[in-house]
Amino acid sequence: MNAFTDRFLAAADDKGAPVCVGLDPVYERLPASLQQRAADAGARVHAIHSFCQGVLEAVADHVPAVKFQAACFERYRAPGFAVLFELIQQARELGLIVILDAKRGDIGTSSAHYAVGLLADPQGPDALTVNAYLGADGLEPFTDLAAVEGKGLFALVRTSNPGGDAIQGLTLTDGRTVGEAVADVVADLGKRDTYIGDRGYSLLGAVVGATKPADAKSLRDRMPEQLFLVPGFGAQGGTADDVRACFKPDRTGAIVTASRSVLYAYEKSDVADWQTAIATAAGDLNQQIADILK
Numbered sequence: 359m360n361a362f363t364d365r366f367l368a369a370a371d372d373k374g375a376p377v378c379v380g381l382d383p384v385y386e387r388l389p390a391s392l393q394q395r396a397a398d399a400g401a402r403v404h405a406i407h408s409f410c411q412g413v414l415e416a417v418a419d420h421v422p423a424v425k426f427q428a429a430c431f432e433r434y435r436a437p438g439f440a441v442l443f444e445l446i447q448q449a450r451e452l453g454l455i456v457i458l459d460a461k462r463g464d465i466g467t468s469s470a471h472y473a474v475g476l477l478a479d480p481q482g483p484d485a486l487t488v489n490a491y492l493g494a495d496g497l498e499p500f501t502d503l504a505a506v507e508g509k510g511l512f513a514l515v516r517t518s519n520p521g522g523d524a525i526q527g528l529t530l531t532d533g534r535t536v537g538e539a540v541a542d543v544v545a546d547l548g549k550r551d552t553y554i555g556d557r558g559y560s561l562l563g564a565v566v567g568a569t570k571p572a573d574a575k576s577l578r579d580r581m582p583e584q585l586f587l588v589p590g591f592g593a594q595g596g597t598a599d600d601v602r603a604c605f606k607p608d609r610t611g612a613i614v615t616a617s618r619s620v621l622y623a624y625e626k627s628d629v630a631d632w633q634t635a636i637a638t639a640a641g642d643l644n645q646q647i648a649d650i651l652k
């Protein structure tokens with residue numbers, strides 16, 4: 359089976375940089391041409407669907423991957439979820455690798471249900487974000503199924519938000535931070551032979567925020583087989599310089615993902631056409647990361 363990590367790395371080589379555009383659609387921020395006055399939930403879901411279709415077409419030539427924020431669709435319940443899966447299908451047809459950001463995770467028996475629901479369908483997402491803070495047994499149902507299905511996972515290790523510091527930054531009696539201890543759990547579970555792809559990366563990756571550059575080096579050393587998903591670039595203040603330490607000397611090891619700074623680029627652009635503004639921002643994201651990897 360073609361491993362997720364191998365598929366992603368090949369796609370990143372093709373597109374010139376290991377980057378991802380996040381789709382976090384918020385009705386109130388959609389281009390005016392897609393909004394209606396006093397729109398009900400059905401009209402909002404329809405507008406979000408049209409917008410995301412346009413975003414996928416705009417970014418497909420510039421990035422290897424997209425990441426859908428499940429919450430933005432789930433808030434519209436069944437119709438939102440249906441649209442999410444239609445968009446995942448469209449993204450795949452455009453040749454994009456699809457990450458679903460749903461941050462699932464529970465005790466093992468419950469994780470198994472989440473895993474089947476989101477990873478068992480070959481037409482579903484290529485990878486899923488999961489919560490590592492319940493420990494290895496909460497992750498194993500995901501990793502076991504991902505191995506069978508050729509899918510990938512990104513476990514939350516060091517999140518990009520400021521509030522994470524009060525938990526993930528705490529120092530334990532053995533000198534590690536909580537985030538480092540979680541990194542060790544992820545590295546240990548991820549190193550099983552059947553989880554490692556041809557290019558040496560585990561199907562179990564890690565989320566490490568672009569806003570935490572001071573922690574990135576230690577986490578990179580602790581998780582040599584983990585592909586990092588790096589959010590927090592752009593809208594949350596992370597810069598190209600900040601993400602350098604997430605990469606290995608061979609220039610692989612991380613996927614830099616940006617949502618709002620690309621998705622809503624038309625709000626700050628003089629370009630009349632919103633799809634062109636988004637395409638330009640996606641190209642710029644690609645260029646910025648390609649430049650630091652030269």
Ligand SMILES: O=C(O)c1cc(=O)[nH]c(=O)n1[C@@H]1O[C@H](COP(=O)(O)O)[C@@H](O)[C@H]1O
Pocket residue numbers: 380382427459487516517518519565567589590591592593594615616617618619
């Ligand atoms: O798992 C994620 O993608 C994620 C983890 C994290 O630590 N921080 C983080 O911002 N994200 C997601 O990244 C998206 C925000 O990206 P920006 O709009 O670029 O800031 C949201 O969908 C977040 O849920």
